[in-house]
Amino acid sequence: MADLALPDAADVLVKVTAADERIRVLVVRCTGVVNEAQRRHQTSPLASVALGRALAGGLLLSAALMKDQGRLTIRVVGKGPLGGILVDAGHDGSVRGYVAHPDLDLPLTEGGLLDVGQAVGRNGFMYVTHDSGEATYTGVVELVSGELGDDFTHYLAHSEQIPAAVSLGTQISGEGEVDVAGGLLVQLLPGAGDEIAWRLEQNVKAMPPFSHLARAGADPYDIALSALGGFNATLVSRQEVRFHCQCSEERVHRALASLGSAELRAMIAEDGKAEVRCHFCNLHYQISAEQLGALAASLVGPGDDDVT
Numbered sequence: 464m465a466d467l468a469l470p471d472a473a474d475v476l477v478k479v480t481a482a483d484e485r486i487r488v489l490v491v492r493c494t495g496v497v498n499e500a501q502r503r504h505q506t507s508p509l510a511s512v513a514l515g516r517a518l519a520g521g522l523l524l525s526a527a528l529m530k531d532q533g534r535l536t537i538r539v540v541g542k543g544p545l546g547g548i549l550v551d552a553g554h555d556g557s558v559r560g561y562v563a564h565p566d567l568d569l570p571l572t573e574g575g576l577l578d579v580g581q582a583v584g585r586n587g588f589m590y591v592t593h594d595s596g597e598a599t600y601t602g603v604v605e606l607v608s609g610e611l612g613d614d615f616t617h618y619l620a621h622s623e624q625i626p627a628a629v630s631l632g633t634q635i636s637g638e639g640e641v642d643v644a645g646g647l648l649v650q651l652l653p654g655a656g657d658e659i660a661w662r663l664e665q666n667v668k669a670m671p672p673f674s675h676l677a678r679a680g681a682d683p684y685d686i687a688l689s690a691l692g693g694f695n696a697t698l699v700s701r702q703e704v705r706f707h708c709q710c711s712e713e714r715v716h717r718a719l720a721s722l723g724s725a726e727l728r729a730m731i732a733e734d735g736k737a738e739v740r741c742h743f744c745n746l747h748y749q750i751s752a753e754q755l756g757a758l759a760a761s762l763v764g765p766g767d768d769d770v771t
């Protein structure tokens with residue numbers, strides 16, 4: 464249900480339909496999400512922009528593709544020095560993610576921009592795994608530019624047969640902070656004829672980039688309307704989005720337990736403890752020798768066969 468009471472500057476995803484539900488526009492503003500990702504992973508400006516685009520794209524695709532529940536995992540595996548991006552986004556508006564080399568820095572492009580295409584690499588693949596809670600499947604496409612917006616558009620067209628355009632923007636301030644982050648996804652729904660497609664394309668071509676509009680203070684709904692000039696638009700939903708990781712001490716203990724009691728006892732003997740880092744949120748979990756011992760003891764019982 465639409466929550467229209469969110470504060471103006473909150474991280475939100477709005478869903479708007481137009482032309483008798485033959486067009487759908489999703490706009491996400493996730494500046495807080497990307498700031499949080501930058502703080503947790505200590506990403507350089509270049510890595511922040513790449514990760515920011517991937518987080519925004521993950522939220523947009525998840526809202527576009529998943530029904531009432533479920534999550535998408537997006538893996539961008541390019542040959543560039545950034546070394547890969549992983550994002551996990553849910554229909555509930557939660558998202559988390561990381562890049563392999565968060566401190567990467569490269570020369571600016573000739574136009575003075577952070578060179579995301581070079582960082583990600585123009586050769587490689589984008590994998591998108593849908594997890595509905597009941598079944599999973601993965602779609603894959605080759606990267607077309609490594610700039611990510613084009614790559615998400617290409618993914619939707621070629622792996623999902625969805626005619627859409629994805630535009631992403633993350634802007635970093637002179638102090639290296641995330642000024643604005645987000646993006647939009649404009650999609651033609653079944654029944655949209657050539658004329659609607661043509662008019663929508665002209666609108667989108669004439670729009671300033673997302674980050675310009677967002678920096679000027681435009682609300683996500685206003686940004687959706689600027690893509691929909693000349694069409695009757697209806698706000699379907701306005702949902703909060705947030706950086707959220709599902710990791711917990713309990714999950715870490717479960718993962719350790721899966722190693723078996725012999726491995727746990729070896730850890731106690733060698734290090735006297737274990738340290739586990741969650742890649743998604745960079746939280747470090749310290750597990751003491753006593754906790755490892757208790758875990759190992761809980762695994763040894765009648766019929767236990769992990770002692771070789």
Ligand SMILES: [Zn+2]
Pocket residue numbers: 708709710711741742743744745746
């Ligand atoms: Zn975590």
